[in-house]
Amino acid sequence: DIQMTQSPSSLSASVGDRVTITCRASQGISNYLAWYQQKPGKVPKLLIYAASTLQSGVPSRFSGSGSGTDFTLTISSLQPEDVATYYCQKYNSALWTFGQGTKVEIK
Amino acid sequence: EVQLVESGGGLVQPGGSLKLSCAASGFTFSGSAMHWVRQASGKGLEWVGRIRSKANSYATAYAASVKGRFTISRDDSKNTAYLQMNSLKTEDTAVYYCTRHGGVHPMDVWGQGTTVTVSS
Numbered sequence: 001d002i003q004m005t006q007s008p009s010s011l012s013a014s015v016g017d018r019v020t021i022t023c024r025a026s027q028g029i030s031n032y033l034a035w036y037q038q039k040p041g042k043v044p045k046l047l048i049y050a051a052s053t054l055q056s057g058v059p060s061r062f063s064g065s066g067s068g069t070d071f072t073l074t075i076s077s078l079q080p081e082d083v084a085t086y087y088c089q090k091y092n093s094a095l096w097t098f099g100q101g102t103k104v105e106i107k
Numbered sequence: 108e109v110q111l112v113e114s115g116g117g118l119v120q121p122g123g124s125l126k127l128s129c130a131a132s133g134f135t136f137s138g139s140a141m142h143w144v145r146q147a148s149g150k151g152l153e154w155v156g157r158i159r160s161k162a163n164s165y166a167t168a169y170a171a172s173v174k175g176r177f178t179i180s181r182d183d184s185k186n187t188a189y190l191q192m193n194s195l196k197t198e199d200t201a202v203y204y205c206t207r208h209g210g211v212h213p214m215d216v217w218g219q220g221t222t223v224t225v226s227s
Contacts (some may be wrong), residue, residue: 034213043217094168098156101151
């Protein structure tokens with residue numbers, strides 16, 4: 001099975017900072033990569049699919065890039081409402097897998 | 108409004124069974140693949156499995172951790188997906204979410220979740 005590894009596991013940044021989260025697949029998955037945001041106590045929300053396509057309604061400060069095995073989620077200017085855990089997910093085959101999550105906090 | 112509503116969670120003893128339901132509304136349920144995802148308290152998201160549409164032969168797939176114990180089914184006439192869970196273990200304790208695979212959008216709609224607790 002393809003494993004998805006995110007880094008870092010957690011980070012703390014200041015409001016306005018640029019934040020980057022990485023996700024690595026153990027095998028190539030083309031661009032079948034999604035990112036989800038889960039705020040504390042809430043249901044996960046789709047942010048980005050196809051590695052770089054922003055889901056409707058998601059603020060433009062979120063962006064995704066990558067293909068094959070290496071992917072990134074970038075928040076261009078961190079806002080207080082972005083405090084959440086972010087998960088990558090691969091969906092290139094019958095078996096879908098999430099990364100372990102990255103917890104983002106405000107410094 | 109596009110909506111998914113799970114039900115059927117509860118307390119069950121190890122080795123027992125439970126069947127979760129996911130009622131869909133506001134979209135063409137019969138054309139959508141449906142997934143189940145779970146999350147243990149304080150832990151990350153774990154994909155459980157999925158069922159595709161009739162056009163894709165209702166094909167199912169499962170995570171290794173539940174294969175052979177869990178079964179996903181659907182009733183398109185009722186706009187409902189199901190997760191039958193047998194031989195439950197304490198490690199199956201989690202909030203269970205159903206989600207929709209909407210065309211090119213993976214998991215774009217989520218239910219509010221239903222809690223399953225496996226304990227003696």
